[in-house]
Amino acid sequence: MTAALHAEWTKLRTVAGPLWLVIGAAVLTAALSAAAVGAAECPATGCGQDAVRTSLAGVQLGQAIVAVLAVLVIGDEYRNGLIRTTLATVPSRVTLLAAKGVVVAGATLAAAIPGVLGAYLAGRLILPGRGFTAARGYPPMSLTDGATLRAVAGSVLYLTLVALLSLGLAAAVRDAPTGVGTVLGVLYLAPVLITVVSDPDWEKRLRQLTPSDAGLSIQHTIGVADLPIGPWAGLGVLALWSAGALLLGGLLLRLRDA
Amino acid sequence: MSGFVGLLHAELTKFRSVRGWVVGCGLAVFLMLLFAGLAGAGSSHTGGGPGGGKAPLGPDGTPVLDGLTLVHQPLDGDGTLTVRVASLIGSEPPEGAHDGVAPTAPDAPVAPPPAAAEPWAKAGLIVKSGTTPGSAYAAVMVTGGHGVRMQHDYTHDKAGPADARWLRLVRTGGTVTGYASTDGTAWTQVGSAALAAGDATAGIFVATPGHEEFEQFPGGSSSIGGKVVATGTFDNLAFSGGRPGADWSTIAVANDSDPHAPPVVSSRTGDTFTVQGNGDVAPTTGGPGPKLEQTLVGSFAALTVVAVLGVLFVTTEYRRGLVRTTFTTTPGRIRVLAAKAVVLGAITFVLGLVASTGALLLGTAILGGDGYPATVGTQVRLVVGTAALLAVAAVFALAIGTILRRGAGAVAAVVLLITLPYILSVAAVLPAVPAQWVLRLTPAAAFAVQQTLHVWPQVHQAYTPAFGYFPLSPWGGFAVLCGWTAAALTIAAVLLRRRDA
Numbered sequence: 001m002t003a004a005l006h007a008e009w010t011k012l013r014t015v016a017g018p019l020w021l022v023i024g025a026a027v028l029t030a031a032l033s034a035a036a037v038g039a040a041e042c043p044a045t046g047c048g049q050d051a052v053r054t055s056l057a058g059v060q061l062g063q064a065i066v067a068v069l070a071v072l073v074i075g076d077e078y079r080n081g082l083i084r085t086t087l088a089t090v091p092s093r094v095t096l097l098a099a100k101g102v103v104v105a106g107a108t109l110a111a112a113i114p115g116v117l118g119a120y121l122a123g124r125l126i127l128p129g130r131g132f133t134a135a136r137g138y139p140p141m142s143l144t145d146g147a148t149l150r151a152v153a154g155s156v157l158y159l160t161l162v163a164l165l166s167l168g169l170a171a172a173v174r175d176a177p178t179g180v181g182t183v184l185g186v187l188y189l190a191p192v193l194i195t196v197v198s199d200p201d202w203e204k205r206l207r208q209l210t211p212s213d214a215g216l217s218i219q220h221t222i223g224v225a226d227l228p229i230g231p232w233a234g235l236g237v238l239a240l241w242s243a244g245a246l247l248l249g250g251l252l253l254r255l256r257d258a
Numbered sequence: 259m260s261g262f263v264g265l266l267h268a269e270l271t272k273f274r275s276v277r278g279w280v281v282g283c284g285l286a287v288f289l290m291l292l293f294a295g296l297a298g299a300g301s302s303h304t305g306g307g308p309g310g311g312k313a314p315l316g317p318d319g320t321p322v323l324d325g326l327t328l329v330h331q332p333l334d335g336d337g338t339l340t341v342r343v344a345s346l347i348g349s350e351p352p353e354g355a356h357d358g359v360a361p362t363a364p365d366a367p368v369a370p371p372p373a374a375a376e377p378w379a380k381a382g383l384i385v386k387s388g389t390t391p392g393s394a395y396a397a398v399m400v401t402g403g404h405g406v407r408m409q410h411d412y413t414h415d416k417a418g419p420a421d422a423r424w425l426r427l428v429r430t431g432g433t434v435t436g437y438a439s440t441d442g443t444a445w446t447q448v449g450s451a452a453l454a455a456g457d458a459t460a461g462i463f464v465a466t467p468g469h470e471e472f473e474q475f476p477g478g479s480s481s482i483g484g485k486v487v488a489t490g491t492f493d494n495l496a497f498s499g500g501r502p503g504a505d506w507s508t509i510a511v512a513n514d515s516d517p518h519a520p521p522v523v524s525s526r527t528g529d530t531f532t533v534q535g536n537g538d539v540a541p542t543t544g545g546p547g548p549k550l551e552q553t554l555v556g557s558f559a560a561l562t563v564v565a566v567l568g569v570l571f572v573t574t575e576y577r578r579g580l581v582r583t584t585f586t587t588t589p590g591r592i593r594v595l596a597a598k599a600v601v602l603g604a605i606t607f608v609l610g611l612v613a614s615t616g617a618l619l620l621g622t623a624i625l626g627g628d629g630y631p632a633t634v635g636t637q638v639r640l641v642v643g644t645a646a647l648l649a650v651a652a653v654f655a656l657a658i659g660t661i662l663r664r665g666a667g668a669v670a671a672v673v674l675l676i677t678l679p680y681i682l683s684v685a686a687v688l689p690a691v692p693a694q695w696v697l698r699l700t701p702a703a704a705f706a707v708q709q710t711l712h713v714w715p716q717v718h719q720a721y722t723p724a725f726g727y728f729p730l731s732p733w734g735g736f737a738v739l740c741g742w743t744a745a746a747l748t749i750a751a752v753l754l755r756r757r758d759a
Contacts (some may be wrong), residue, residue, distance in 0.1 A: 039692045057687050061678065068670045075666060079577060177573065177665030178278075181566035184673045188681060189559055193293065195684050196552035197300035206300075 004090045004099035005188045010101055011082075012073065021069040025111040025159075029062030030118030037123045042131035042138065050222045052141060052151045055123020058120050059155050059219070063162045063212070069111075070104045070166035075176025082257050093253045097171060101246065106162050112159040120152050144248045147221035152216030154235055154258050161235070161242045162187065165211065168245025187212045204228045211241040265588055265597040273601060276574075277390030279567055281441070283605070287613040287646075294617035295555030298624030301548040313542045314392030316412040320712075321631060323467075324391035324412075325537015327510045328384065329524055330461030333429065337499020339383045339460055340426045342442065343400040344491040344530070351469035351484040372489070378402030378718055379466035380539065381490030383427040384602070385434050387458045389511050397463065397539075398425050398557040407716070409438040410451035412541050415716040417419070418448035431455050448567040460497070461506065464490040464535035468741035472720030485536050485571035492531040512537055543711065543719040549726060550632045550640065551708040552620025557644050558677055560613055564606050564648050565672040568655030571602055572664040581759050591754045597659065599653045599747065606652040610645030632710045639732060643707025646736065650743050651676060654701065657746035661753055675742075676701045683723040690722040701742045703728070706735030 012018050036057040042049065077083040090096045124141045132138035143149050169186070171177035190210035198201050207213045207228040215238035218231040231236065313321035320625035350373045384400025385637035396410040398418070406418035406425070422438035426445060432455045437445040466488035508524040524533040536750055575581040588594050618641060632640075651672070659668040677703035697703050713721050721727040728735060 035692070036688060039689045041689065060682065060687065061674070064670060064674055064678070068666055072666050079665075171494050175665075177566050177669045180666045180669040180674070184670065184677075185559060185562045188673070189293075189562075190675055191681055191685055192558050192677075193296060193300075193555060195299045196548070198548055198556045199300050202300035221604050 001099065004095050005102060006098045007086075007089065008073075008103040012107060015076075017072060017076075018069055018107060021065055021072070021178075022107055022111040025062045025065035025069065025108075029058035029112075030033070030122060031058065031116030032056030032061045033119030034122040034126065037126045037130065038193055040127065040130050040132075042133075042136055043133070044136075045132075046136050048167040048222075049132075050220060051123065051127050051138050052148050052221045053219045055127065055141070056116065056119050056151060056155050056219045058119045059116065059158060059216070062112070063159060063187060064184060066108050066111060066159050066163045067166040067187065068180055070163040071170040071179040071183060073100055073104050073107075073173070074167060074170045075095060075179050079175050079176055087258050088112055089188035094250055097167075097246065097250045097253060101167055102166055104167050105160050108160045109156065112156040116152055116155045116159070119155075120148075147224075150218045150231060151221055154231060157235060157239065158215045158218060161215065161238045162211075165238070165242040165245045168242065168247070168249035171249030199202065208234075208254060209237065211238045214238055262597065265593060266601055268587075269594075269601040271595045272580075273571065273605065278612040279570065282563055282567050283609055287616070288557065288608060289559035289563065290554070290556035290613035290617045291515065291620055293559055294553045294621040294677075295624060297548075297552045297555050298621045298679070301552070301625060314390075315631075316392055316541070317394045318411065318517070319631070319633065321542045322392055322412045322415055323538045323540055323542055324393075325512045325535070326380075326384075326463045326465035326521065327511075327524060327533055327535035327537075328386070328389065328459070328461055328463045329506050329508050329531060329533055330386075330389075330459045330463075331497065331500045331504045331506055333385060333458050333460035333500055334456070335429050335499060337385075337460060338386075338426065338428050339462075340424070340442075340494065340496040341383055341437070341462055341492050342424050342491050342494040343381050344423070346375045346381045346400055346402060346464075346488060346490045348373050348379055350403065351486050358560055360393070373486075375402030375488050376466050376469060376486060376718075377401065378538070378540070378716065379464075379488040380407075380409075381464045381488065381492070381533070382425050382462070383436075383460070384463045385427055385429055385453060385458055385460040387454060387456075389447040389459060389509055391511055392622045393541075396427070396434035396436070396455060398427055398438065398448055399463075400425065401727060402466075404716075406438045406448060408449035408451070409539075410434070410453070412539065413714070414451065416449040419446060422446075423571070427460070429453070429458075456672035460500070462492050462495065462531060462533060463539075464488050464533045465537060465539045466535055467538040467540065467718060470718065472722075480545040487534050487536045489532060489534045492533065493529055493726075495531065506531075508533070510535070510537075526527075526603075539716045540570060541712070541714050543714065543717055548625055550618075550622070550710045551639070551726075553618050553625075554614060554640060554644055554708055555706075557648065557708070558680075560610070560648055561651055561676060562673055564609075564652045565655040565676075566669055567606075568602055568652040569659035569665050569668040569672070571598060572598070572656055572659040573663060573668070576663055576759075585759050592751045593654075594753055595747070595754055599656055602656055603649045603653050609644050610648035611641065613648075614641040614644040636710055638748045640708055640710070643732060643736065647704045647739065648709060648750060650704070650726060650736075650739050652740070654743040654746055657743065657750040659745065660750035676704075676739075678702075680705055684726075690720070690724065693723045697723055697735070698729050698738070701739040702736035703730050704739035706730050707732040 037055050040054050061193035086256050166183040175181045216233035316322040379402035380399040384397035386395035387393045398408045405420035406422045408416045418438045422440050424439040424442045426437040428435045434453045435450040436448040439445045485724045655672045664666045679696045681698040682688045709728050711726050713737035
């Protein structure tokens with residue numbers, strides 16, 4: 001396993017693409033969050049907005065970049081035929097997928113931690129100037145607050161789980177562009193469907209069971225009791241999706257030819 | 259041109275001989291139908307109006323609200339009405355009201371305290387062809403915040419002088435003309451409308467929309483408000499042309515019977531009338547029912563599939579080395595790109611037509627009669643527009659794939675440029691003004707072809723993406739996507755010629 005890990009790390013760091021994707025994910029997460037908080041406003045009469053959740057909005061874009069990174073880790077091997085060499089050196093395909101999972105998780109953490117912290121800082125610095133002052137019920141955001149820390153740490157975990165979900169689906173599909181299309185469809189189509197469903201039961205079920213909506217409930221700091229699914233439970237749903245995808249990918253990797 | 263036709267044939271052969279791509283085409287159609295079914299099944303079947311009934315239709319088929327209070331007499335032929343609107347005030351909305359429904363249910367409706375009138379509260383003169391909700395009318399009125407207006411048949415609105423208080427309606431044959439004056443002697447014409455000659459009813463009326471505040475916050479949008487009562491005081495009422503011996507009677511024309519609505523009264527002391535109204539006379543703005551474009555929500559899934567197909571169509575050639583054979587047989591590389599674009603666009607357009615028609619029919623069949631009605635022209639625009647959107651998005655993906663030559667990044671770029679702005683705007687992650695700019699500048703503007711809701715200047719509504727209103731017109735938004743695609747194709751053509759295969 002150590003040798004497989006070392007091999008995967010070598011593959012990751014010797015190609016230019018993953019480094020740019022890691023940097024891009026961090027930068028875009030922070031940038032979209034800065035744009036969202038820059039446009040947010042709290043009038044003098046007060047507002048019901050969740051300031052922490054608004055400042056973590058960049059995760060919606062960062063998840064796509066992180067997904068592309070994870071898909072490329074395995075999709076590119078099929079593209080240039082390296083997969084045969086890889087499977088010859090690491091015959092245990094489960095070990096191979098596990099090693100790729102560890103490396104992908106590490107790379108995603110390297111992107112998610114600066115990205116999410118950057119988003120949090122953008123909110124911390126910009127929101128008080130947009131009307132989110134202590135007088136209106138929005139004291140300056142602080143990581144010592146339990147709910148805020150949960151939202152920030154949970155967002156980092158969310159991105160990591162999305163990366164693992166993408167890895168599993170890409171291993172199942174074996175083609176990089178199709179893998180990206182499948183993963184982005186899984187992540188982004190459910191929110192679109194939720195906007196058109198007006199039956200409250202359907203909406204609640206969709207928010208509880210789909211990966212991106214359930215996972216993003218970790219970002220809520222206000223009104224947690226009224227959420228369709230609790231923060232950690234939502235992240236657990238996403239973890240189940242990721243585990244299922246990895247299981248599917250691993251199974252298909254074992255059963256099929258390279 | 260036989261060379262180009264041969265090239266088209268070659269590209270078509272390349273497309274249809276890959277089993278995965280043909281399966282992808284079928285998948286796109288299947289996903290459109292699946293999502294149409296889900297959207298239809300997942301919409302509550304509670305109908306359109308607040309009282310549980312469907313909104314009545316105006317003379318031109320638009321769903322309307324017709325809840326005015328009318329103090330009227332029959333008017334069988336020509337006639338003239340003159341009145342002075344002494345005052346128009348409103349009332350406080352109920353405490354904590356949400357989406358137009360009062361939270362507490364008192365046994366007897368309680369009269370709310372007075373306040374300033376809503377900007378679109380109306381008090382004035384009207385000639386209406388009947389008292390059934392949805393019947394044609396022509397009216398001249400004083401509004402709470404928009405001066406004198408002449409409106410007829412719900413959808414037509416014309417502004418008059420801002421400070422006039424004297425109003426006059428003259429009916430001659432099939433035309434009704436409205437006049438306004440500040441002192442009762444010098445009249446300026448506000449406008450004229452056609453109203454079928456014959457039996458009608460005429461008099462003074464008061465109407466007001468409910469008080470609504472629209473709030474948009476990350477993750478959703480809501481409207482808060484409730485019914486209010488507008489009170490209009492009229493004097494110097496003069497009426498000629500009515501039946502001899504007829505007297506004024508009051509009726510509240512209503513298309514919903516809300517037992518918790520504030521009470522509505524009218525009283526008369528001598529020649530002064532005090533009339534209260536709590537409903538509006540205007541087109542509806544969608545309401546809680548499902549919108550027709552929601553049956554086409556599957557176009558996002560189809561878009562993702564089509565983007566993957568477009569990218570694969572060009573990147574697979576590089577991956578397999580087929581690109582060298584292609585450029586050997588056809589040295590004109592731009593012709594190759596053009597042929598690919600034509601073949602891909604044609605296949606995707608036909609696919610889109612089939613899928614959209616199926617999705618629309620399936621969705622409306624599941625919804626039954628519910629949902630905001632749309633004219634045949636709008637439905638054709640929905641189907642053809644969605645198919646065109648899919649075709650142009652596929653060509654856009656082809657161009658991006660040619661530029662990047664890497665499949666994964668190209669698919670991500672196309673999906674993020676077209677889908678993500680839509681999600682961020684409609685799911686209200688971005689506030690209203692940035693959302694509108696995003697939907698003007700990014701290729702996601704093309705989804706405006708799917709808008710069925712109409713913008714009415716005389717109705718107060720949050721005309722923002724979160725409520726279903728796109729900033730650009732349908733074909734204007736589509737032109738933005740075409741612009742992006744043209745730019746991408748140009749860059750792709752330049753790079754294709756300059757770079758090695």
